[in-house]
Amino acid sequence: MKIKLNSILTLLVAALIFTSCSSDDDATPDTQKPTIAIIEPHNDDEIAPGGEIHFEALFSDNVELASYKIEIHDDFDDHTHAQLKSSHDLNPWSFEQVFQIPAGQRSFEAEQHIDVPTTFNGEPISEGIYHLGVYVTDTSGNEEQAFLSIHIEGDHGDEDHDHGHDH
Amino acid sequence: MKQTFFVFLVFLAIPSLSLAQDFDLEGEIRDAQNSPLEGAHVHVENSFTLTNAGGYFRIANLPRGTYRMTVTYLGFKSIDTLITMDEDKKMNLRLEEDTSSLTEVVLSSTARRSSSENREVVSQAYIQEQFTGSLAKTLERLPGINSSEIGAGTSKPIIRGLGFNRVAVSENGIKQEGQQWGADHGLEIDAFSVENLEVIKGVGAIEHGSDAIAGVIKIINDRIPMEGFSGEVIALGKTVNNTVAASTNLAYKKDKFFYKIKATGSEFGDYSVPTDNIVYLNFNIPVYNQRLKNTAGKEVDLYGQIGFIDHNYKGTLSLSNVFFKGGFFPGAHGVPSINRVQDDGDQRNIDLPFQQVNHFKLINKNEWFFDKSSLDVILGFQNNHRQEWSRFHTHYAGQTPPATNPDLELDFNLNTFDVQAKYTYNFSPNHTSAIGIQTQIQDNTIGGYNFLLPQYFRAATGIYLTHEYQASNKIKLNIGGRFDYSSIAIEENYDDLLFSYLVNRGQNEVIAARYATRSEEINRDFTNFNLMGGFLYNINSNWDFSANAGTSFRLPTAIELGANGIHHGSFRHEQGDATLDPEKGYVIDTKVNYSNNGFKASVSPYLYYFDNYIFLNPSGVFSVLPHSGQIYKFTQSEAVLTGVELEIEKTFFEKLRTLAVFEYLYNRQVTSSRSRNYPLPFSPPVNGFGEAGYLFMENSKTFNNTEFFINTTFALEQDRIAQTEEITPGYMIFGTGLRTGITAGKFKASLNLQVSNLFNTKYFNHTNFYRALEIPEMGRNIQLMIKIPLNK
Numbered sequence: 001m002k003i004k005l006n007s008i009l010t011l012l013v014a015a016l017i018f019t020s021c022s023s024d025d026d027a028t029p030d031t032q033k034p035t036i037a038i039i040e041p042h043n044d045d046e047i048a049p050g051g052e053i054h055f056e057a058l059f060s061d062n063v064e065l066a067s068y069k070i071e072i073h074d075d076f077d078d079h080t081h082a083q084l085k086s087s088h089d090l091n092p093w094s095f096e097q098v099f100q101i102p103a104g105q106r107s108f109e110a111e112q113h114i115d116v117p118t119t120f121n122g123e124p125i126s127e128g129i130y131h132l133g134v135y136v137t138d139t140s141g142n143e144e145q146a147f148l149s150i151h152i153e154g155d156h157g158d159e160d161h162d163h164g165h166d167h
Numbered sequence: 168m169k170q171t172f173f174v175f176l177v178f179l180a181i182p183s184l185s186l187a188q189d190f191d192l193e194g195e196i197r198d199a200q201n202s203p204l205e206g207a208h209v210h211v212e213n214s215f216t217l218t219n220a221g222g223y224f225r226i227a228n229l230p231r232g233t234y235r236m237t238v239t240y241l242g243f244k245s246i247d248t249l250i251t252m253d254e255d256k257k258m259n260l261r262l263e264e265d266t267s268s269l270t271e272v273v274l275s276s277t278a279r280r281s282s283s284e285n286r287e288v289v290s291q292a293y294i295q296e297q298f299t300g301s302l303a304k305t306l307e308r309l310p311g312i313n314s315s316e317i318g319a320g321t322s323k324p325i326i327r328g329l330g331f332n333r334v335a336v337s338e339n340g341i342k343q344e345g346q347q348w349g350a351d352h353g354l355e356i357d358a359f360s361v362e363n364l365e366v367i368k369g370v371g372a373i374e375h376g377s378d379a380i381a382g383v384i385k386i387i388n389d390r391i392p393m394e395g396f397s398g399e400v401i402a403l404g405k406t407v408n409n410t411v412a413a414s415t416n417l418a419y420k421k422d423k424f425f426y427k428i429k430a431t432g433s434e435f436g437d438y439s440v441p442t443d444n445i446v447y448l449n450f451n452i453p454v455y456n457q458r459l460k461n462t463a464g465k466e467v468d469l470y471g472q473i474g475f476i477d478h479n480y481k482g483t484l485s486l487s488n489v490f491f492k493g494g495f496f497p498g499a500h501g502v503p504s505i506n507r508v509q510d511d512g513d514q515r516n517i518d519l520p521f522q523q524v525n526h527f528k529l530i531n532k533n534e535w536f537f538d539k540s541s542l543d544v545i546l547g548f549q550n551n552h553r554q555e556w557s558r559f560h561t562h563y564a565g566q567t568p569p570a571t572n573p574d575l576e577l578d579f580n581l582n583t584f585d586v587q588a589k590y591t592y593n594f595s596p597n598h599t600s601a602i603g604i605q606t607q608i609q610d611n612t613i614g615g616y617n618f619l620l621p622q623y624f625r626a627a628t629g630i631y632l633t634h635e636y637q638a639s640n641k642i643k644l645n646i647g648g649r650f651d652y653s654s655i656a657i658e659e660n661y662d663d664l665l666f667s668y669l670v671n672r673g674q675n676e677v678i679a680a681r682y683a684t685r686s687e688e689i690n691r692d693f694t695n696f697n698l699m700g701g702f703l704y705n706i707n708s709n710w711d712f713s714a715n716a717g718t719s720f721r722l723p724t725a726i727e728l729g730a731n732g733i734h735h736g737s738f739r740h741e742q743g744d745a746t747l748d749p750e751k752g753y754v755i756d757t758k759v760n761y762s763n764n765g766f767k768a769s770v771s772p773y774l775y776y777f778d779n780y781i782f783l784n785p786s787g788v789f790s791v792l793p794h795s796g797q798i799y800k801f802t803q804s805e806a807v808l809t810g811v812e813l814e815i816e817k818t819f820f821e822k823l824r825t826l827a828v829f830e831y832l833y834n835r836q837v838t839s840s841r842s843r844n845y846p847l848p849f850s851p852p853v854n855g856f857g858e859a860g861y862l863f864m865e866n867s868k869t870f871n872n873t874e875f876f877i878n879t880t881f882a883l884e885q886d887r888i889a890q891t892e893e894i895t896p897g898y899m900i901f902g903t904g905l906r907t908g909i910t911a912g913k914f915k916a917s918l919n920l921q922v923s924n925l926f927n928t929k930y931f932n933h934t935n936f937y938r939a940l941e942i943p944e945m946g947r948n949i950q951l952m953i954k955i956p957l958n959k
Contacts, residue, residue, distance in 0.1 A: 073794070143785065
């Protein structure tokens with residue numbers, strides 16, 4: 001009886017080992033996310049309507065980068081996205097664009113110039129705190145995101161945005 | 168019609184009908200108070216039967232001879248005796264309550280197994296004593312069971328890494344239909360009112376149909392109470408979130424009628440975490456006073472039952488209502504923002520955002536017992552009404568708050584009707600067949616200013632046949648087949664505001680219209696055929712072995728088929744696929760048990776294979792919607808899941824009780840490209856539980872069954888993660904406690920004091936919904952439970 005039981009157990013263990021070890025090793029799935037280092041703008045930078053945002057960031061991945069998305073939207077309600085009492089008076093600007101990263105890159109320096117309009121839908125855009133978000137994917141579908149706050153305000157000197165336009 | 172039905176059954180049974188010189192044995196099994204015991208196991212040699220509601224049993228056609236007879240019943244001392252059949256016999260037996268046994272906690276019967284199912288039986292006492300905030304969380308200590316938690320009061324059971332719609336939960340035979348598709352909705356069942364519970368792992372689809380892919384959690388709430396008045400009152404307090412809870416279970420039985428009333432109320436504050444800040448993405452979110460803001464909640468549960476028993480009929484009508492209201496951590500409902508988690512000085516308020524669920528249930532269960540057969544008819548109606556409230560917000564201009572309930576974000580109202588019938592026939596002591604039919608109709612309506620789940624109507628019917636054959640006194644075989652037909656109609660949802668927003672932002676109209684179709688109109692029919700087979704081999708008095716193999720399935724949910732848009736709980740764009748097939752699983756589940764003199768061990772290896780496991784897969788394509796990264800599409804892929812569960816129990820000198828439970832699990836997708844064979848999401852790491860208890864003060868007249876215990880829960884690092892998951896480090900936490908019964912004159916009570924996470928360790932649970940937000944598990948908790956029986 002004991003022998004019989006032992007052979008049953010051996011078979012089971014063998015079956016388990018077979019199924020769990022049959023195809024490991026050489027190509028393990030990539031679960032490592034890309035990384036984002038935003039060089040510009042800095043947190044709490046001020047940009048005037050009509051000016052431009054100079055975006056510069058360094059992306060890297062262990063295998064291969066795929067694409068990135070920049071998104072800018074208002075944070076007037078402290079990110080509750082609640083309808084403010086005076087919301088009908090607000091005319092927030094927003095921006096969003098997807099960029100492809102050339103194939104085969106493990107690290108990539110992204111640089112974009114984003115124009116901040118003075119008007120949207122025929123009205124001046126609302127000034128205040130905006131959120132800038134960056135999303136990066138690699139070719140395996142892993143994704144990383146990073147956010148910072150910027151101030152779109154006209155009254156201040158705009159020394160941050162005097163770069164040359166070389167593209 | 169009736170005739171052809173019987174002919175069919177006879178064909179199925181391969182009966183051996185030799186009746187000459189055979190005798191019948193019948194009798195009644197009662198407890199010390201003379202109340203009949205329903206469901207007691209009566210074995211005579213290789214024949215087996217269960218007692219009916221009146222405690223009555225009958226085994227027919229026993230040839231002349233001497234037989235070993237055993238009677239077993241949970242919580243009672245077993246009877247093991249020899250009987251001689253030389254005439255028809257009537258035996259009335261009384262079972263004594265088994266109070267000496269400390270293992271009352273988890274009553275995995277020491278008697279021979281009578282079914283091949285991989286089953287764990289849990290008593291009411293266990294659930295009450297181990298109560299840790301919700302039913303699913305309380306079951307975590309069992310091998311192979313984990314839970315997916317959100318906050319303090321809500322969690323869903325996970326069996327072998329499969330959760331949500333992959334675990335069927337039933338009460339008195341009716342499947343609980345809440346909103347299993349989502350992670351942030353719990354199981355709307357009052358943990359304190361559960362009378363008995365069974366977890367069946369592996370093959371569970373034949374009697375439950377869709378959703379039982381991982382297994383079934385069966386709640387049995389129609390036990391016949393003892394004659395007269397009985398009841399208990401429970402009070403519970405917890406420090407981790409200042410829980411105050413009270414529960415009462417009352418029952419009254421006189422002659423043929425019995426009545427039960429159960430009620431539970433609980434209220435809790437924000438729970439404490441051993442950390443001062445949470446680092447999520449590149450945000451640093453402070454946790455003020457180490458209390459996680461807005462995780463307070465309350466629950467009110469009511470239960471009523473009327474039962475009637477007669478010699479050959481038992482019927483119950485049960486009515487229950489579970490109401491739960493609980494806050495969401497604001498950071499879990501949007502991009503985390505520091506201002507939203509500021510301490511408001513109140514740890515017990517439930518602020519926006521919060522959820523509110525009401526689950527109403529009506530079950531009418533009827534059982535008729537005939538000489539060789541029985542008929543069950545069960546009717547059920549359930550209403551699950553769940554709302555998410557969050558201050559009106561919009562992601563695109565132009566949306567105005569609704570005139571009524573402007574802060575009602577999501578509103579789901581699900582009505583489910585069930586009709587079931589099952590006819591069981593004993594052809595001979597060795598052959599039993601059952602045929603059953605089940606129909607379920609679901610109607611889901613939606614409301615609220617946001618959109619997530621479409622409106623739908625679903626109808627499903629299943630027919631099954633099972634057969635059990637006791638081949639010898641050591642070997643039992645069972646087979647079953649089931650056919651299902653179901654159809655779902657999903658309504659279209661088109662978002663005009665989103666369309667104009669996107670066009671306004673410069674999108675072309677075709678793309679804008681595609682995004683604005685939040686769900687398309689979908690009509691799908693599904694057919695399924697499932698088979699299962701199992702055997703149990705009682706090798707000798709110490710060893711038994713069982714194996715089950717079979718298929719099971721899960722109907723794709725309305726979200727998996729039809730959703731398209733941002734899910735605010737997970738903050739990503741999720742897209743359904745109208746062409747998904749039902750998920751189909753193949754299971755092999757085995758279990759070996761050894762028991763000898765206070766030592767018990769079991770090993771349970773298993774293997775699951777899925778034709779088309781449905782999961783959210785990152786598409787690599789960015790969504791044009793604001794606040795979203797790439798689109799996650801519901802995709803199906805072949806997948807494999809395997810593992811082993813171990814359980815060891817040993818009692819030394821009848822004083823020192825030790826217990827160890829261990830689980831190993833491995834799973835992944837099976838695709839043509841090895842580099843795409845990702846592990847499945849929410850997979851528990853290698854984990855285990857160990858406890859040692861010491862019984863003392865055995866001679867005290869005031870204190871009885873006094874036990875001091877220490878325990879530990881551990882998990883290794885989980886680095887086998889799905890895309891977008893985080894690696895979860897391993898941990899080890901400790902607990903301790905004391906439980907005792909008090910008798911002072913006529914007054915009786917039981918006391919249970921325990922401390923969990925004794926050292927206030929900061930750790931993460933890979934299967935927690937909040938894991939993605941880097942929110943640690945609860946800190947140190949001191950819990951006191953007092954239970955006072957009201958029996959005369």
